[in-house]
Amino acid sequence: GAVVSQHPSWVICKSGTSVKIECRSLDFQATTMFWYRQFPKQSLMLMATSNEGSKATYEQGVEKDKFLINHASLTLSTLTVTSAHPEDSSFYICSAPRTGSSYEQYFGPGTRLTVT
């Protein structure tokens, strides 16, 4: 079946540094990928829609200059958290829809970011 991977699965960084998270569709092409953020004991909130060949679409309240998204190819989207602060500590999850007759959507395993 379709699989979406994320790398790294967890990362600890110091305040002020940048962190890049990768989301890959392993056996299908994804022109669109979604990035969600989940704070502890809360629900998942959509941050942005990553579009291959064009700019990402950010949800209201998400700083596009802080959360840089690059859809580098049909199987890879990256989320870079720039100048990370402790309040950016969260669980980041990507998803990729597989186009076709059923438009199934597949989630990555998530990346846990801790900013110290």
Add this chain to the structure above:
Amino acid sequence: AQKVTQAQTEISVVEKEDVTLDCVYETRDTTYYLFWYKQPPSGELVFLIRRNSFDEQNEISGRYSRNFQKSTSSFNFTITASQVVDSAVYFCALSEGLGAAGNKLTFGGGTRVLVKP
């Protein structure tokens, strides 16, 4: 705008009891999909069940069943004969529009289920 509400924040049951999770949604679209996901402590979302806005039947998949009521905008989910391994957070989610199964999701707040042996 779409919205998903899960009124139950936490449910505790004893193993083998049935568990029903409530979900109420809001949407202006006539074409949409509803989903239930399970999130164990590892964090990875596990797809459980889905339904689109134009299906007529409520399905049963193993120990999972869904109850979709368009008139009340509800999409409830039942685990029959619960097991300890069912302990997790369960999310109801909604996506809208053409190709809705692959569109962005709006999640409910989640319901934590604890199944005691």
